[in-house]
Amino acid sequence: MRSEAAVRWLVLAGVVPGLLACELGETFVPPGQSFLLVHAVLHPVAFPVTGLPFLLERTWDGVRYVWQTGPPYSFGEPIVTGGGSPEIRATVEVTTPSGEVLRAAEPNATNPESCCAGMYFVPIAGSALVAGGTYELRIQTSSGEVLTARATMPAMPTVMVQPAGVFDRSRDTLRISWAPVAHAAAYELVISNPYRDVTAFTESSTVHLTGALRNTGAEGFPNAFLPGFEQRVSVYAVDSNYYDYYRSSNGGTGRGLVNRITGGLGVFGAKAPVLHRVVQVVAPFTRPVEGTYRYFGTVEDSIRTLITGLTLYIESPAAKTGVTEALSGAYRARPRALAPLFFDTAGAFLGRKWGDSLELAFLSQHRITDTMEVFKARVIGDTIVGRYRQRLGTWRFLKN
C-alpha cells in the first residue's frame, strides 16, 4: 500500500534499463565500513519478566557472510540467524522520564553459547511506560563507541479488541476507526499476511479496507486478504522516530533515510497498540474444485491422517491457459496429545493447481516460512487424492 513502493517497483523493475541495459559483470571490491545499528522499540507489552528486546549489531561490510550460511531463522537468535553481525558486551541503558536508569540485561554475556547474541532486554514493564514521556537510550560498546537517541512515548489508550468476524473479500469492506491518540506522529496499520505483513502509515483515525487490497510491500503484489486465512488487523500509534525510520530508506543511492540515532543508525522508537481485529477471510465458491472437503477413508487411516478437512479456494485464477493457479484455504488437523506444541489443530494453507494436479502447503502459524506438511494430489471429480511428503500412504478427501 506504500505508493513509494509502487513507484520504486517501477524504477527497479526498470522498463528502461530492463529493456536495454546489460549487466557488465561482477567485480570484487574491498570491504566497506561497518556502523553500529540498533533496533529498539518501546511497547507496553505485558512481558515484565523478559522486558523489551533491543537489537544491537553491525552493518554489513563484506568481512563475513551474513545470511548465506547458518541455521534457519530463530526468534531467540534474530541477528545471527537473520542476516546480521551481533554486537555483544555493550552497555545498553534507558533513562526514563523520571530519571531512572534502566540497564538492559544481555543473556549472551553470561552464556555465549546459549542464545540471543546482540539482544539486550530492557526491564520495562508495559504499565511503567509514561504517555508523552521522553526516554533516552545510551549504548556504549566494549570498544568505547557511544550511541544515543531519544524517543517519546505516545499515549496508550485502552486497546480495542473488536469482535472477530467473517470477511468476504469479494464484497465486504472492513471499516475501522479509533479515537486520536496524543503524542502520536502517525498510526501504523498492520494486516497479518503469510507472505509479508501488510503495513501502512496513516495520519487519519479511520481506514476502510476492501477485499481487493494488495500487498504492495511484497514481491508480486499478492492479495492482502487470502480466503481461508485468519488475519489480524491492528492499529498502532507510533512516535516520530518509528514513523520516520520505517517510512524512509536510502535505497540504492545511499541517501534518504531519516536517522535519529547519534553515533550510529537505526531506530529507537515507540509504538502503542490501539486496536486489534481478527477476521476470517472467505470468498464465494465459483469454480467446481472450490469447496469444503473431508477426509474419506478407513477408520484406521482416519487416526493416522494429519488433515481431517479443508476448505479450498482458487486464490488467484490463471490469467491465461497453461499457467498455474494459486490456491488458499483453511484446514483442520487431527488432534494429538502434543498437538499444541507440534501441530496446529486448525490453520491455513497455500497451494497451486495446474490442470487437475494440486500441491498444498499446510502452514504453521499462518506463515509461509513455516510449513507443517506438503500434500501433492490430483482432483478426480469430487475427490482429491494424494500423498504427503513426510508420510506414507495415499489419502483421499471427498467434497461435502
Next chain:
Amino acid sequence: MRMRRWLIDSITAFAIAIPTVSAGQTGAISGSVAQAASGAPLAGAAVVLAGTGRGALVDTLGRFTITDLRAQSHRVEVRRQGYEPQSRLVVVRAGETTFVSFALALSTQVLGAVRTEATAADRELFLTRPSLGTTSLNSRSVTAVPRLGEADIIRVIQLLPGVGARNDFSTGFNVHGGEADQNLILIDGYPIYNPFHLGGLFSTFMDATVRDVTLMTGAFPARYGGRLSSVLDVRSAAEGRPGLHGSAELSLLGSTAMLSAPISDRGSWLVAARRTYADQVVGAFSDEVLPYHFYDLHGHAAYRLPGDWWIALTGYGGNDVLDADLSEVDDDSVAATAAEGNLFFRWGNSVVGATLSKTITGGPGADSVVLVQRASGSAFTTDVDVGEGSASVRHTVVDRRLGGDLTVHTAAHEFATGYELSAYRLATEDGSPQAGIRGTYRRQRASAFALFADDLWRPSPGSRWLVEGGARLEGLSSRDGLSLAPRLSVKRFLRDDFSVSIAAGRFTQWTHTLSREDQPIRFFDVYALADSATPVATAWHFMAGVERWMGSTRQLRIDAFMKRYDGIQEFWLGENPFVNGDEFTPTTGASYGIDVLFRQYESPDRRLSGWITYNYAVASRKQDGERFAPAHDRRHNLNLVSTLRLGRYVIGARLGIASGTPYTEIISQYVRRRYDPINNRWENPGRPPNDVDYIGGTRNGARYPLTQRLDLSASREYRHGRATVRPYVSIVNAYNAHNVLVYQLDYGLVPPVRRTLSQFPFLPSAGVSVAF
C-alpha cells in the same frame, strides 16, 4: 520621442488607411521574399508601398499580400535589417492579384569582404543579434545524426555545446551545470512540461513536425522567463509547397505519419501521429506480454485572416501507458507470487495554443510594428496505480497563459515590450484508495505576471556594435514581492567575420521538481510551486565569447560562462507526506566552464558537414553546509558529429567521449528489522532478507569512469514519382563500449561484490521513411 511619434503615426496611418475606393477598382499584390543565396524564406522582411503608408511583413513562409490597392503602378520596396533593400515597380490591375518575387542579398555594409553562399540560421544570428550561447538546428541536420529508432531532437540537443546528459537513458539535458528542470522547453512558444517518453529514453517531439530548434544556453532575452538555465524553442514545420504532402516512418520502435498542405495561399496545416507497436508485435507473435506503448499527436495550422491578421494554432497530446495485468506478466501465478491485479502507469503532456499576430508597416524611419497575442494551456499528468487502488500516485500540472508583445522594427532598433499572465494549478496526491489511506495531498494554485522590455540596438547601419538590453519584472501571487531580472548582451564585430560578445542576466524559477537528483533515471517529475514555505530560485549568468566565421558555412565559437545559483530547491528526501511545506531543502550553487564549437554547415559544394564540441564545466552545490558536486557534473565532454552526403547516400557518425559523473559510493548495507509487538519478538526478515537498505559514503564523492560511444548510420534515398523512400540503418554503440550506468554493491558476500549495469549496449536498428 521620435520612436513614440512614429508609433502613433503608424497606428493612425493604419487606422485611417481604410479602402476608400470601390472594390471593383482595386487589386492586390502578393508575392514572396527569399534570401538570394539560399532561396530560404526571409521572414520578417518589410514590404512597403512607397508613399502610401501601406505594407506587409513577410511571414515565416516568405509570403506577403497587400490588398485593396488602386489599379495603378506602385513602387514596392522590400527591406530587412542586414540585407540589401530592393524596390520594383508593380502594376496592379482591378480585380486581379499581381504576383512578384524578391530575393535579397546580405548587406555589403555588414559583410565587407565576406560573400554569401549558403546562409544558415546561425549565420543569420551572428550577423543580426548578440546571440551568445545560441545554437539552431533544422530538421535536416537532426535526421542525419545516428540514433536509436527515430530521429530525436533532444538527443541531438545533448550533443551541442554547453549541453550534457546524465546517461544514455535520459533525454533530459543539463545546460552549463544546471539541473534538468531548469530548461524552458517551448513548442511554438507554448511551454511543455517533461516532454519525454519511456523514462526519458525519447522525447515527445516528432522529427517530421519540427521545422527548427533554437537552444539558448544562457543570458537569453527578457521575453523569456521562468527557468534558470536555458530556453529550447521548438518550432513546428509549415508546408509551403502546393498540394498535399506527407511522410511516414517505420522504425523498430514505432511508426510515425504526417500530413500537411497549404490552405490556398492563406496558410497551411499539419497533423502527425506516432505510436510504438512493440506491444502489438510481441502479442501477435508470442504468448508473452509487453504492456507498454506511447503515442504522440501533433497538429499545427497557420492562416491569414481578413485584415492581414495571422492566426497560428498548435496542439499536442501524448501519453506513455503501461497497463499490465500482473498475472499475465508472471509466468505462473504460483503461491509466492499469486497475482491477479494490475499495474497501471500513464504519463503525458498536452498543449494547446493560439497566436494572433499582425504587422503594421510603413512610417518614417520605421519598418514595421508587429503585434502578437498568445494564449495557451499546458498540462502534464502522471497516474500510477498498483492493484486497482492499493497504491496510487496522481500528479497534475495545469499551466494557462495569456501573453502578448509589441515589437517595433526600425533601422536601428528592434524594440519589444510585452506581458505574460500565467495561472497555475498543481495537484499531487498519493495513498491507498483501497485502504482509505491518503498520503501526500497537496494542492497549489497561483498566478504570475511578467512585464518585459527588450531592445536590440545597432547604432547605425554600418556599426560594428550590437547591443541587446532589457529587463523582466515578475511577480507570483503565492510569494510576496516583485522580482526584476535585467538582461544585457553586447557584441562587437572586430571584423566582418569575427566578433566578441559579453552577456549577463538574472533569471528566476518558481516551479520546482520533486526529483531525486541522485537517481540515474528520472521516470517522471512531480512539480511544486514556490509558496510561503518555498522560495523562488534565482540565478545570475555571466558569459563571454568569441565567434568567427570562415566563409558562410564554417563557424568557430568559444564561449565562457559562469553562473551563480541561489535558492535552488532540491527535494528533501526526508519529507513527511502528511506535511506540506517540507518538500524542499534550499541549495546554493555555482558553475563555470568553457564551450568550444567548430561547425561545418551543409552547403551544395560540401559533402561533409557536422560539428565538434568540447565542453569543460565545473558545477558545485552547497546544502546544509555541505559542498558537493551535483550528479550531472560532467567535467569534460567531447562530441564529434558528422554527416557525409554522397549522392543519394547519407552517412552519419557520432563519437562521444566524456568524463564520468559523480555518484555516492555505497559503503555498507544493513537489514531493516520489524518488531512484532504481539509476541514481543523480532520478525524473520527472510532469506535473503527482504528489506535491506544501503549506506552511502560522501555525497557524490566518487565518479563513474569515462564514457565513450560511437554511433553510425547510413541511409539511401530512392525516388518513385512524387515519393521519396529512405531506408536507413543505425548502430548505437558500434564497438560496444562498456559504459557504466550504475553500480550495485553486495556487502553480504565475502569479498564484497560490485555489479555493473551498463548504458546502451551495441544496438542496431533500422527503419524506412517515405515522403511525398
